[in-house]
Amino acid sequence: MIDTHIHADARTGEDFNEMYLSGIDVAVTCAYYPYKIDNDTILLNHLMRILNYDTKRAGEHGIELKVALGIHPTNTNVDGGLIYENLYKWIENKDIVAIGEIGLENLTEKEYEIFKKQLDIAQETKTNVIIHTPRKNKSAVLDEILEILPQHISPEYVVIDHINQNVIEKAIDTDYTLGLTVQPQKMDKYEAIDILDNYGFDRFLLNSDISNKPSDPLSVPKTIRELTRLGFNKKEINKIAFKNAEKFFNF
Ligand SMILES: [Zn+2]
Numbered sequence: 001m002i003d004t005h006i007h008a009d010a011r012t013g014e015d016f017n018e019m020y021l022s023g024i025d026v027a028v029t030c031a032y033y034p035y036k037i038d039n040d041t042i043l044l045n046h047l048m049r050i051l052n053y054d055t056k057r058a059g060e061h062g063i064e065l066k067v068a069l070g071i072h073p074t075n076t077n078v079d080g081g082l083i084y085e086n087l088y089k090w091i092e093n094k095d096i097v098a099i100g101e102i103g104l105e106n107l108t109e110k111e112y113e114i115f116k117k118q119l120d121i122a123q124e125t126k127t128n129v130i131i132h133t134p135r136k137n138k139s140a141v142l143d144e145i146l147e148i149l150p151q152h153i154s155p156e157y158v159v160i161d162h163i164n165q166n167v168i169e170k171a172i173d174t175d176y177t178l179g180l181t182v183q184p185q186k187m188d189k190y191e192a193i194d195i196l197d198n199y200g201f202d203r204f205l206l207n208s209d210i211s212n213k214p215s216d217p218l219s220v221p222k223t224i225r226e227l228t229r230l231g232f233n234k235k236e237i238n239k240i241a242f243k244n245a246e247k248f249f250n251f
Pocket residue numbers: 005006007030032101209211
């Protein structure tokens with residue numbers, strides 16, 4: 001199984017071990033620092049830690065950790081220049097599988113600027129992006145994102161994450177890949193299963209988004225096992241368990 005969006009830097013080795021024992025082979029870890037950073041160098045250190053330290057830590061417990069780096073909308077108090085420079089380098093060296101997570105949260109001017117710049121880098125370098133949609137104002141922020149994307153990037157590079165029942169109708173008629181996050185306080189496995197049942201398995205990636213917020217490291221295996229228990233077609237289940245992610249990220 002592949003968990004397509006986690007924050008490994010906020011989790012313990014015990015979590016990775018449980019995930020591995022529950023059938024997760026690969027996880028994509030994304031950049032997010034839970035405290036205000038106003039300095040490019042500090043943010044760069046955070047990103048380097050994910051790339052060089054957390055990959056090793058997860059690996060020791062059997063999880064192959066793929067890395068997405070970028071400037072999260074919560075961390076847009078930085079200038080950004082140093083991070084953009086390094087993004088080009090990481091992409092060139094194939095250190096990262098996506099720019100992410102990026103997006104909008106409070107719709108500040110700086111968020112728009114940094115979001116658009118990262119989309120442009122992704123398009124220029126033919127790199128995937130993992131796009132965050134917030135808990136608050138999800139629908140209004142998604143509208144903004146859907147307006148910006150076509151001016152900056154081709155749909156094939158984009159996954160819009162944390163899609164739920166409230167906004168699925170807006171996202172389903174686009175060409176973007178969509179992320180379903182099964183996490184306490186966000187969405188339970190039955191809501192995710194309902195979405196898959198109603199809209200098919202082809203367009204979606206599944207993830208836990210485990211972070212410093214309330215999380216369940218096993219939400220992906222629990223959802224997959226529940227789909228199996230409920231008798232969904234094995235070929236369809238495999239799409240959401242790993243096949244769609246392998247295709248999107250080119251693993
Ligand atoms: Zn996240």
